[in-house]
Amino acid sequence: MKLYTFSAAPNPRRVGLLLKYKGINVDTQEVDLMSKAQFSESFCAINPRSTLPTLVLDDGTVLSDTIAICVYLDAMYPERGLFGSNDVERAQVIGRCHQIFFEGFAAVADVLRNQGDAFKDRPLPGPLPMPQIPQLVERGNLRIGAFVETMNSELTGREFLVGSSLSQADIDLYVVLGFCGWVKRKIPDTCLVLQAWFASMKARFGE
Numbered sequence: 001m002k003l004y005t006f007s008a009a010p011n012p013r014r015v016g017l018l019l020k021y022k023g024i025n026v027d028t029q030e031v032d033l034m035s036k037a038q039f040s041e042s043f044c045a046i047n048p049r050s051t052l053p054t055l056v057l058d059d060g061t062v063l064s065d066t067i068a069i070c071v072y073l074d075a076m077y078p079e080r081g082l083f084g085s086n087d088v089e090r091a092q093v094i095g096r097c098h099q100i101f102f103e104g105f106a107a108v109a110d111v112l113r114n115q116g117d118a119f120k121d122r123p124l125p126g127p128l129p130m131p132q133i134p135q136l137v138e139r140g141n142l143r144i145g146a147f148v149e150t151m152n153s154e155l156t157g158r159e160f161l162v163g164s165s166l167s168q169a170d171i172d173l174y175v176v177l178g179f180c181g182w183v184k185r186k187i188p189d190t191c192l193v194l195q196a197w198f199a200s201m202k203a204r205f206g207e
């Protein structure tokens, strides 16, 4: 199997931290998003959606959604499982990852990509040109504020988002909080629980 990634970008980082936590190495190729290598003919032939991460299995199956890649890798490498300890927790972890993607990642991406020239005509990932919508910057910032407050209250009294051990949901939340820095949003001082949780995740992963 082969992982196409761009380590610094948030969705690839969700997979990168899973691999790090499990201590596994997979054949990896960096696709430089800064030079728009995701639109190259060779990469579009692998994933026409032009997004990272992308995992190509030995039988040629292509997985191009981060959650699908994480679920697959966790099943292939079950040591240090990241999807709960029973069926209910597994469903909860997947639900949380979906929520964090929709409420967190998408909000930060709206702020980042709907202003300035870097993402002109590219407010959404993928090959289809789209207009930027400047109002989404304001709405995205409101969504980030609400998301961070919600995570702060939901982590109060808890070490992890689901169950009693680290899961992919914690990794995803940690990554999205780092992504907030890309749009100059810090965890506010009203969210002390989340600040402490973020610091403990940083100590755990060392990055």
Ligand SMILES: N[C@@H](CCC(=O)N[C@@H](CS)C(=O)NCC(=O)O)C(=O)O
Pocket (backbone or CB within 6 Å): 009, 010, 011, 012, 033, 038, 050, 051, 052, 053, 064, 065, 066, 067, 122, 124, 125, 126
């Ligand atoms: N549906 C994909 C989306 C992944 C995604 O948006 N990846 C970004 C990097 S964080 C990307 O590939 N962007 C390419 C672009 O902006 O053209 C997933 O869930 O993994």
